[in-house]
Amino acid sequence: MGLWLGTIQLGVKSLWLHPMRSILTVLGIFIGVASVIWLLAISKGIGDEAQRQIESLGADTIMIRTVKPPSEKLSSQGLTPYGLTREEYDMLVATIPTVRSAIPIREMRRQFQFKNRKLDGRLVGCTPEYAEVTKLELTSGHFITDAENFARDCHCVLSAKVAEKLFPYEDPVGQRIYMPENQDFYLVVGVLKPKGATAAIGGSMAAQDFSNDVYIPIRTLQQRIGDTVMTMRSGSREGEIIELNQITLRCRDVTDVKKTAELVGAALDSHSKMEDIAVVVPLELLEQARTTRAMFMLFMGMIAAISLLVGGIGIMNIMLATVTERTREIGIRRALGAKRRDIIRQFLVETSVLSLTGGITGILFGLLCGPAVTMARTLANTWFEKQMMDLPEVVRTVQPSIVPESIPGAFFISLVVGLVFGIYPATRAAKMNPIEALRHE
Amino acid sequence: MSETMETDGYACRVVDLKKEYVLKSETVRALRGVTFDIPVGDYVAIMGPSGSGKSTLLNVLGCLDQPTSGSLWLGNDDAAKMSDDELADIRSQRIGFVFQAYNLIQQLTVVENIQVPLFYQGRPLSPEQRKRCHDLAKMVGLGDRLDHRPTQLSGGQQQRVAIARSLVNDPYFILADEPTGNLDSRTTEEILQLFERLNNEGRTIILVTHEDEVSKRAKRVVRLKDGRLQWDRINSQEVRDEAARYALENMPVEV
Numbered sequence: 001m002g003l004w005l006g007t008i009q010l011g012v013k014s015l016w017l018h019p020m021r022s023i024l025t026v027l028g029i030f031i032g033v034a035s036v037i038w039l040l041a042i043s044k045g046i047g048d049e050a051q052r053q054i055e056s057l058g059a060d061t062i063m064i065r066t067v068k069p070p071s072e073k074l075s076s077q078g079l080t081p082y083g084l085t086r087e088e089y090d091m092l093v094a095t096i097p098t099v100r101s102a103i104p105i106r107e108m109r110r111q112f113q114f115k116n117r118k119l120d121g122r123l124v125g126c127t128p129e130y131a132e133v134t135k136l137e138l139t140s141g142h143f144i145t146d147a148e149n150f151a152r153d154c155h156c157v158l159s160a161k162v163a164e165k166l167f168p169y170e171d172p173v174g175q176r177i178y179m180p181e182n183q184d185f186y187l188v189v190g191v192l193k194p195k196g197a198t199a200a201i202g203g204s205m206a207a208q209d210f211s212n213d214v215y216i217p218i219r220t221l222q223q224r225i226g227d228t229v230m231t232m233r234s235g236s237r238e239g240e241i242i243e244l245n246q247i248t249l250r251c252r253d254v255t256d257v258k259k260t261a262e263l264v265g266a267a268l269d270s271h272s273k274m275e276d277i278a279v280v281v282p283l284e285l286l287e288q289a290r291t292t293r294a295m296f297m298l299f300m301g302m303i304a305a306i307s308l309l310v311g312g313i314g315i316m317n318i319m320l321a322t323v324t325e326r327t328r329e330i331g332i333r334r335a336l337g338a339k340r341r342d343i344i345r346q347f348l349v350e351t352s353v354l355s356l357t358g359g360i361t362g363i364l365f366g367l368l369c370g371p372a373v374t375m376a377r378t379l380a381n382t383w384f385e386k387q388m389m390d391l392p393e394v395v396r397t398v399q400p401s402i403v404p405e406s407i408p409g410a411f412f413i414s415l416v417v418g419l420v421f422g423i424y425p426a427t428r429a430a431k432m433n434p435i436e437a438l439r440h441e
Numbered sequence: 442m443s444e445t446m447e448t449d450g451y452a453c454r455v456v457d458l459k460k461e462y463v464l465k466s467e468t469v470r471a472l473r474g475v476t477f478d479i480p481v482g483d484y485v486a487i488m489g490p491s492g493s494g495k496s497t498l499l500n501v502l503g504c505l506d507q508p509t510s511g512s513l514w515l516g517n518d519d520a521a522k523m524s525d526d527e528l529a530d531i532r533s534q535r536i537g538f539v540f541q542a543y544n545l546i547q548q549l550t551v552v553e554n555i556q557v558p559l560f561y562q563g564r565p566l567s568p569e570q571r572k573r574c575h576d577l578a579k580m581v582g583l584g585d586r587l588d589h590r591p592t593q594l595s596g597g598q599q600q601r602v603a604i605a606r607s608l609v610n611d612p613y614f615i616l617a618d619e620p621t622g623n624l625d626s627r628t629t630e631e632i633l634q635l636f637e638r639l640n641n642e643g644r645t646i647i648l649v650t651h652e653d654e655v656s657k658r659a660k661r662v663v664r665l666k667d668g669r670l671q672w673d674r675i676n677s678q679e680v681r682d683e684a685a686r687y688a689l690e691n692m693p694v695e696v
């Protein structure tokens with residue numbers, strides 16, 4: 001034990017003879033280890049976020065979306081109805097036994113007004129279960145109830161942002177908002193908490209962000225607005241005839257999802273000609289996302305491993321130079337009683353000191369990953385606000401999450417790198433003939 | 442051979458020692474059968490023309506090199522028959538080396554350099570051993586420079602550190618290959634006086650030299666020629682005293 005301690009002291013002393021050289025060598029390993037931790041943490045952060053977004057769709061749900069069919073499938077004159085129908089909704093509920101609940105949804109773009117304040121957003125007609133399945137939480141009031149839906153009440157629930165924009169000073173609950181397109185007033189009965197985006201589903205590629213939503217009972221929507229929606233867009237009238245934009249099915253159990261999806265596909269087979277629906281199974285997305293994440297992390301890990309390898313080669317290079325430079329010292333030590341294994345130990349300890357110093361500082365720096373990314377983002381946001389907005393969503397929001405195994409892993413790898421790349425120079429030193437080594441220079 | 446060689450009272454005994462270097466084109470016979478004994482307390486100067494095998498002999502005596510044949514008795518062990526590791530143990534426990542080029546380790550201080558042979562004995566240093574290192578540094582006159590590095594010392598001072606280092610393991614004998622070869626006459630005299638003092642205290646010293654003045658200070662001179670012992674003489678006390686006086690008288694005046 002004392003022997004090792006002595007050897008380590010000696011190693012540090014020898015390395016300190018060339019501080020710059022040793023620091024640069026350590027830097028190689030430092031960068032390698034830090035990048036292992038950083039790259040893994042960032043890719044895990046990205047993967048986790050994707051997974052969270054998909055999970056928030058609900059792993060036990062299946063979503064059937066109406067999508068606009070390709071233009072050649074629509075007749076040239078007049079409006080062609082397309083998409084999911086209420087009849088199909090009833091059919092799915094009645095015939096598929098694994099479905100626990102089903103939510104019909106109709107959405108459209110609408111303007112909302114209160115006093116002189118206006119906001120463009122999305123009007124969503126739905127049933128009470130919608131709140132539970134989409135994990136909506138309320139700050140005040142209540143979500144749409146069965147009674148309201150049944151009675152076709154003109155009641156609505158506002159998302160946090162709509163409430164904030166239309167009612168910056170007032171309490172929204174109890175007030176009425178106005179929708180100019182259909183000249184109706186709706187009584188606000190509840191306000192939601194802010195909610196993160198969920199994964200993209202159906203036709204819309206962007207993540208669903210729910211931030212500008214207003215929810216009303218679907219039966220109210222059906223009666224007040226109907227299926228045909230006409231909009232003025234740059235002078236010309238555009239329209240659509242859709243009964244339902246989406247049906248969200250909730251299965252009795254996650255294990256039923258696959259089978260249910262097949263049954264749904266078969267039941268809605270008639271749509272395959274029109275290509276006007278899309279079935280989204282979050283569970284499948286989730287599995288895909290997991291695979292993608294694993295691939296991504298593997299790839300990043302390989303890049304990091306290569307930089308560690310480069311660091312290791314740096315160590316070997318320096319140690320070989322050191323061995324040549326210290327031939328005389330090796331000769332002296334051998335003459336004074338050092339065995340070959342003492343020489344090997346001495347050089348291995350030196351490489352290990354280099355690689356472990358790099359490893360430990362690299363780990364410490366790696367642990368700073370989270371705060372460092374947050375700080376870099378804050379700085380970038382203040383200095384390059386414009387450019388930041390152009391960056392993809394993931395880059396702006398990713399929160400690295402350190403992979404716990406990467407810490408001992410990086411430590412172990414740096415140790416192994418030190419030993420592997422140290423062994424050749426060390427044996428070369430030990431093999432030297434002491435007499436020739438003493439004559440060196 | 443004589444497995445029961447009498448070794449009491451001898452620092453080492455050399456029997457028919459041969460050393461050949463096999464090269465591609467020829468075989469160099471550096472030692473062609475050398476036999477002599479070195480009693481404990483002897484002070485031997487090895488002389489001879491260049492290439493006569495002095496360094497080769499010293500390397501074999503110092504267990505740095507193995508002879509092609511013959512025996513080298515150190516105590517009851519024949520070093521000629523030992524493995525690399527066993528020879529290393531012998532070097533760290535029974536032999537003190539002093540080199541022409543001092544050969545201190547640059548990154549270590551004076552005391553640490555003196556400790557090196559102990560370090561390779563495989564045990565952590567005991568407090569007594571540490572004290573011994575300090576005492577040795579004092580003995581060679583460097584008690585106030587324990588923490589200096591070799592580069593901060595003069596050649597003579599470095600050689601004195603080397604001598605202190607050669608004594609740290611209480612060796613059977615000290616081997617010195619042209620220890621004064623790099624030094625001026627004043628410092629040479631310092632070193633020779635130090636050797637004389639050590640020899641008077643009972644240390645066995647074997648040194649290789651080219652200079653008659655140095656060899657005359659030893660108790661005995663062994664001359665090699667072409668890898669063989671040419672002659673082996675005792676210096677009378679008069680010769681040694683005369684040489685010492687001559688050296689002092691011809692010391693260059695300090696400037």
Ligand SMILES: Nc1ncnc2c1ncn2[C@@H]1O[C@H](COP(=O)(O)OP(=O)(O)OP(=O)(O)O)[C@@H](O)[C@H]1O
Pocket residue numbers: 462464469470471489490491492493494495496497498
């Ligand atoms: N490693 C070696 N390989 C081949 N030949 C060698 C080797 N070492 C020494 N010799 C040869 O052995 C002979 C004796 O060499 P050695 O170094 O012992 O002479 P020396 O008496 O010390 O000479 P000097 O006074 O010049 O130091 C020389 O002929 C030399 O060339």
Ligand SMILES: [Mg+2]
Pocket residue numbers: 495496497
């Ligand atoms: Mg020589």
